Amino acid sequence: MRSAKDFFAPLAVGAPAPLREVPARPSRAIHFFDPSNAKMAAKIPAMVGQVDVLLGNLEDAVKADNKEAARQGLVDIGKATDFGPTQLWTRLNALDSPWFLDDITTLVAEIGDRLDVVMIPKVQGAEDIHYVDRLLAQLEAKAGLQRPILVHAILETARGMANVEEICGASPRMQGISLGPADLAADRRMKTTRVGGGHPGYLVRQDPPRGADGTSQVDADRSTYQQDLWHYTIARMVDACAMHGIYAYYGPFGDITDVVACEDQFRNAFLLGCVGTWTLHPKQIEIARRVFSPSVEDIAHAYKVKEAMGDGTGAVMVDGKMEDDASLKQCLVMVELAEQLAAIDPDLKSAYDEARDASVGGPDQQEK
Numbered sequence: 001m002r003s004a005k006d007f008f009a010p011l012a013v014g015a016p017a018p019l020r021e022v023p024a025r026p027s028r029a030i031h032f033f034d035p036s037n038a039k040m041a042a043k044i045p046a047m048v049g050q051v052d053v054l055l056g057n058l059e060d061a062v063k064a065d066n067k068e069a070a071r072q073g074l075v076d077i078g079k080a081t082d083f084g085p086t087q088l089w090t091r092l093n094a095l096d097s098p099w100f101l102d103d104i105t106t107l108v109a110e111i112g113d114r115l116d117v118v119m120i121p122k123v124q125g126a127e128d129i130h131y132v133d134r135l136l137a138q139l140e141a142k143a144g145l146q147r148p149i150l151v152h153a154i155l156e157t158a159r160g161m162a163n164v165e166e167i168c169g170a171s172p173r174m175q176g177i178s179l180g181p182a183d184l185a186a187d188r189r190m191k192t193t194r195v196g197g198g199h200p201g202y203l204v205r206q207d208p209p210r211g212a213d214g215t216s217q218v219d220a221d222r223s224t225y226q227q228d229l230w231h232y233t234i235a236r237m238v239d240a241c242a243m244h245g246i247y248a249y250y251g252p253f254g255d256i257t258d259v260v261a262c263e264d265q266f267r268n269a270f271l272l273g274c275v276g277t278w279t280l281h282p283k284q285i286e287i288a289r290r291v292f293s294p295s296v297e298d299i300a301h302a303y304k305v306k307e308a309m310g311d312g313t314g315a316v317m318v319d320g321k322m323e324d325d326a327s328l329k330q331c332l333v334m335v336e337l338a339e340q341l342a343a344i345d346p347d348l349k350s351a352y353d354e355a356r357d358a359s360v361g362g363p364d365q366q367e368k
Helices: 038-047 064-081 100-110 127-141 158-162 164-170 181-187 232-241 258-273 282-291 297-310 324-341 346-361
Strands: 027-035 053-057 087-091 117-120 150-155 174-179 203-205 224-226 247-249 275-279 313-317 320-325
Touching: 027 038, 027 346, 038 064, 053 064, 053 247, 064 150, 087 100, 100 174, 117 127, 150 158, 158 164, 158 181, 164 174, 164 232, 174 224, 181 232, 232 247, 232 258, 247 297, 258 275, 258 282, 275 282, 297 320, 297 346, 320 324, 324 346
Parallel strands: 027 053, 027 275, 053 087, 087 117, 117 150, 150 174, 174 247
Antiparallel strands: 203 224, 313 320
């Protein structure tokens, strides 16, 4: 057993000290691109500043005979691009693949000073994170890096789901976890071929009406309501991440054409506590940026409650609703996120500043 006192000690001589808190950097949209695709690669410089995270994908979407080209393409992009406010992530090949070791050794040596996060697919348990943790420390020491590269796990197996809490707490490098719905569905033997989103067969049905004699009229027309296949999984993932001070993300939404259902799924994840999502096509970027940014109305209310609560104790009435220390904590979550987003998004800054000024400086509608 490792002593808790040693948890934040470097795992290799000369490696940078582990972080004690994960940086709260906005990551509403993690936009995937294939570095072996010249057309995609050429668009990357123009996307800097337009998305919070650009992720060079080396795993499932890259054919086996393109793996080395994708790896080298990411090295070239990393060296040639000034990413400014945009984070650079990569999804490495799985730990049991023949490409993982070359992926991690090459990328840390060549562009480790540019990489913010490495995403590890199909994480089964804490032992997977421990392996990556030690290896990264050794490679960072060898490359002379001054800051640690963080680790993001993808939840894609039933075993990983069962071990999600220990995965989240396995290393100070842990940045967050994303839902991988397609692989997880297959591993669970779920009967859906969709990549994320709901399913029309997963529903509840309105109770049948009763006739004059009290018997149920089961043949009557009855409304049905489609349910969310991923509600339990996302909620448990969010709890595990929150417990360990890291971040939860929705993963891919595969139906690029259905922007309405995509927005619904993103918003469900946002409301449950996720901070961002993957985007697989440019049309999903705008949806993610909008959905994972609190509305101006919510921010105005949050600032109003914060102002009314004063020292944070007691209870007040705001717009006809009772607010106390618990609701203040909810509002402070929104205020903190708004301030983080305002620091990187001028349009949101203007809108949020107006909401704050109107709420704090406007007519006093509060009634103690």
